[in-house]
Amino acid sequence: MPPELLRMIIAAVLVVAFVFLNAMILGYMERKVSAHIQRRPGLMEVGPHGVLQLIVDGLKLIGKQLVVPEGSNKFLFRLAPVLSFAPCVLPFVVLPFARKLQIVSMDISLIFILAMTSINVIAILVAGWASNNKYSLFGTFRSVAQAVSYEIPMLLSILSIILITSTFSLQGIIAAQKYYWFILIQPLAFIIYFISGLAETNRAPFDMPEAESELTAGFHTEYSGMGFSFFFLAEYANMFTVCSIATVLFLGGWKGIPLPLGDYTGIFWFMLKVYGLLFVMIWVRWTYPRVRFDQLMTFCWKYLIPFSLANLLITAVLVKLI
Amino acid sequence: MHPATEKLVSALQDLSISVEACDYQQRGYHFEIDLEADKLRPLAECMLAREMFLGFVGGLHVKPAVEIIYQFASFERACRIVVRVPVAGDNSMPTISDIFQGANWHERETRDFYGVNFTDHPNLKPLILAEEDVDLKPLLKKDEDLKGATEVRWAVPVEEKPEVEKAEQG
């Protein structure tokens, strides 16, 4: 077996394991942080401070019956969770966790990530359509319109960074932040990216597709057991991806106070920043009410896109001048 | 008496509806009206024009016929009016749900409970009871419990207060 192949297999296993681990950490974090924001202890009883709770939940979901509702398209109904899970794993392959901790180094890794995240929408579409449930279909409509329109400001804000660094390589972008982080010169782009990221991952206050009080559980209303947990995993994996791109583009990636074995231990700073951003995401979720669907679109078209366009233009002019 | 209330009373009297003033402290309403079914709609229109709102519509099963009780009140002043209308012989009643839209549900409910048929009501389907219980009419009384219409009215002012005992304290 060629060493390259062996490396790929090990990497794939690691990535999948990390996706599961990440979902557990994030799930735990979300439930704990929300609990303390609401002045209650949250998970306590399963394991010390409830650390085993997510494992227990996962095992329980594995043991649940998978109900395929009547009148649904059986094949597509089963396909959708897999379809949503698979593309969420792939971005992890190119993420630069540290200088030497990157599975595949690619010139165009940023585009790769964007391409992969765009597939996720199809999974939601399929799930909503195949369920044969009006609530699911509603959630799907909202999700698609939302994802399609928020992709624009997201790409525009990324582009203004690309203009500065003139590379699509994530390592290259990190290297370009030698003296300062890009959040200092591109704060607007960062804010726009972060808001769009919230919308892309369907997080509150933009959690239209699964708006509990309106659409019960949105596009995964009909999913039980493992089907549901795949969507759950995918959501958390997506959140991680979005935040890690933000870290790379704006917060200097794995850079930080030098540690011994810096080429590998940079992962500490990287994770710190990513989970910091994820904390903000959770914090935001437990603070605000949900926006209405048309307001969401208005906000995108009225504020985010003009601002990101203006930001891009100004950046372009400045880059040319300097 | 509030001038608006006076106007209302005179307007009702113009419709040749007799309005009786009551002791509010004893009964909790200011006027009572006993009405025939054919004058109900003019009365309701008059009430709406004089800025009264409909408190509720309820049934009362007495001999000889079920009575429908309407209570009107005012947002602006203390004025509460009780109207009693016995249903016609064919168990029907004109609807006022096109005048006071709020009556819509009250009438449906009364139909559920007493089986009174409100003519021209837009949608007289069961509201509270299940569809299969159209004929249940749960609030109709058994024969042995049924009382006459006059038996449940205030008699001549009640002189003797009910017998009062000293209650235990604590």
Place this chain on the structure above:
Amino acid sequence: MENLAENRTAYTDLEPATDIPNENHYYLNMGPQHPSTHGVLRVLLEMDGEYVVDPQPVLGYGHRMQEKMAEHKNWMAFMPNTGRMDYAAALPYNHGYVALFERLCGIEVPARAEYIRVITSELNRIVSHHLWIGAMLLDMGAFTPILYTFDDREQVLDILEDVTGSRLTYCYFRVGGVCKDIDDKFVEKTRAFIKRQRERFDIYNKLVTGNIIFIKRTEGVGVISPDMARRYGVTGPVLRGSGIAYDVRKNEPYSVYPNFDFEIPVGRNGDSYDRYMVRLLEIEQSLRIIEQALDQLPEGSFLGKAPKKMKMPTGDCSFSVEAARGELTYYLVSGGGDIPYRLKIRVPSYSNLSVLPELCQGMLLSDLVAAMGSMDLVIPEIDR
């Protein structure tokens, strides 16, 4: 396989089988189990895309035969039922019921008892508004405010539980008074609560009232005009949101309410935001009433002379109180004896909800949820 229903699509199988005339419209069945219908309301929505064309509430999923039971039990035995109609604010229901009999039979109530009634009723009103603020925000997707309001709510429940013995469905008032006296500890705790609650308004305002998303979601949504309110008989905070200052406590004062100085907050536009503001300000007014009542609290007995076996005169009698959701009227027809001949209960939410079909026509689904949330519905109260 015995279990045929297992694979039925969730939520949709209660829809009517009939086709609707317009081909582009379709039915959406909300409830009887749906997170935002507060229990067991079912709303059948005829939809055109995301727009609601015709919302038709279907009642009766919480119907508990209250009026039937009232006719078959003696008056005291029906007492616990009153607290179970509107479980979010049970004491005004108790109040109306006992006051009805006091009016019918001409029973005097000691002043202290009336003060206790007012204090506990107002506390209960605050509890109800707490619950409502949380529930409405929950409908609109904010989870945290409900925990904060419940935190405050628990403070009051502790106070009330101490004196009434239960947390929710009180059965505390008796004809002629109340069944247990309040003590200094109660007064002390209530004063502490008033202080605490006044400080907590800051959090409500920062987290909810001023929040741009909340404002955008509620402003101009579900506007009830005064005329519409009159035609439907809407009462309570929903009515006051429309700018009509109708409050039974002022209009037909009962108990010792005339002794207190308080205002009736009214809104301007009649939209969901105004209804929210009215309730928030009402909490403050209730605090004022409680404060004054505690200051004026007279000494004396808490349970007056009440007949052990009460014989009612024949005749009819009506009593209205201001419950947390609006005007509550008990209308009693008595044929003598100790069992009511007929007890009609006019519950506020019933009329308030009946506006919904007209109010929500042409609305977005999300707005419907916000508008319905702002009504403060308690379904078993509506269904009775």
Place this chain on the structure above:
Amino acid sequence: MISCNLNTYLIIAVFMLCLGLYGMMQHRSMIGMLISIELILNGAGLNFMAFNRFLAPDPVVGQIFTLFIMGLAAAEAAIAVSLIFAVYRKYQTSDPEQISDLRG
């Protein structure tokens, strides 16, 4: 090594083209026809890329043309879907056979 053989790519491209043609003629719904068109365009793109890789002197040309094709395909899909909406709203059908205003 068939991955280094030009003909492999061309055959696949031809295959996609013919399937697209077949679908165009046989599908009864407009969306189905749109899908077939996308297939044909895809085949064309593949063709460009293959020639570019194996025959052309400048490896940029083919890529640019394929990019343009993608752009055109996106534009075409947008227009087509909106047309389908409009037609559907007017005629309440999306079977092209039934839209026969011009035939009288």
Place this chain on the structure above:
Amino acid sequence: MNNRGYFGELWFGAKSLLIGLNVTIKELFRPIVTVQYPREECEITPNYRGHVELVFNTETGGCDCIVCGMCAKACPSDCLVVKGEKKEGEKRKSLTLFSLDFTKCSLCGSCVETCPKGALDYSQDYNIAGFTREEFHYDLIERLERRHQQPLAAAAGGN
């Protein structure tokens, strides 16, 4: 609100959102208010209305019930059954059966208030649960006797 203009609204909105975040982050660092029930004993007010119980009279060593049946009559949902028989040589009836169907009780307190002897009171049981509904058909005499065997714990409870 409506006339803030494009930038005014943006400014107002952003400010209000930041204020909201400020509230929640402050709450994050405040102590929790939870009473962790099975691990921490929770305080129940002595006035709590649990299901009714017979009162143990420390002087007579029994209960004061005189089998008048007032409580059963007053109960709105007929959940009390009181039976007694007159034994030879006794002045009044002695209690043979006092059963409570707690699943029908609405805790209104009528029975406690009507009892002429004060032989009934509310228990403090706030955390009962069981696997069958028959578990809550209590025989109050038996419960009284059971409690009586641990007089210390019983006396502490109140009354």
Place this chain on the structure above:
Amino acid sequence: MGDQERGKLNVHSYSAELQSRLERGAPGDLVVHDPGPLYKHKLADDIFNLCRANSLWPMTFGLACCAIEMMSLGMARFDISRFGSEVFRPSPRQSDLMIVAGTVNKKMASAVMTLYDQMPSPKWVIAMGNCAISGGPFAVEENYNVIEGVDKLIPVDVYVPGCPPRPEGLLEGILKLQEKISGVRHPFPQRKISDAPSY
């Protein structure tokens, strides 16, 4: 108004589905899906049961007064999330536990049964409050609408009496349910609460 129209209030006119369910009683042994080979192993089965017991996701399903106390249990004062049960799922597909909190009446009964059927097995039911257990104060002679006990419709695992029960009572019910599922009462160290103090 003839005699036959009146005085027949105890005669329930149930829909066919409800009628048959009431006659047969609640289906005690529901069809359980084939759990797969892993479950046939004793240890694996035990582990899974332990997981299930500690991850009970209730359905958002309130009927009447008790629903408010159920909500209270989720709130900061009582905090059901300590046991991992704060995940109130709005869809029956994702919930394991149905807490019937309140009065079930005739109209609601079919919805309750449908919702129960829609939950994927394994699933459990807690009847909370006297109304759900036996009709409570509404189980009177002239009852024409209230189902006297939800266990006539669906199999109930744990009963929590009270009107309404305190949130601690419901918590106790959940602990009882955990005991029923996994065979151990709350597997992690727990201080024993002395039997309810009485006077």
Place this chain on the structure above:
Amino acid sequence: MAYGTLTEIFFYLFIIMIVFGALVAVSSPILMKAVMGLAMAMFGTAGLYLYLNSPFLALMQILIYVGAVCIMIVFGIMVGYTPKQLAAYAIGPKNTILALVTSLLTLGVLQLGLSRTQWVQAQGAGGGDCSLAALGEALMTRYGLAFELISVVLMIAMVGAVAITWNGKRRGLK
């Protein structure tokens, strides 16, 4: 197993994806499945682009075709068709033979052409700079006009799509 063999296996996998996806796309009576087939074929094509030395285009293929075009089509399906209609849209029997004949004929002719033609490499083929930078350079300089044109086309398409779908203010219910 040699690395080359592995890449070859993946190559076959991509071809199978294309063939299978395209077949599903044109033959499935259920439009949703057809779109899934199309997405699969696109994905396969993207894979082939990798073998043609252009990972950039492969990603663009996924981003544009799978992420945008397919989603738009699915959206069209969901908005334009009720589920009942979707089930009814089976493939009509009318044109099948004609379509089969035409497409087979085309296939035959083109295959004939393919097998008879001896492709000649241009001078310097296979070399050259195919990096992203070169692509961008070319796009901005030599093909600048085409780039502008395609932008204009896209713009017009967007405006046109909006204009066609626009139906005035829809809601006049209240």
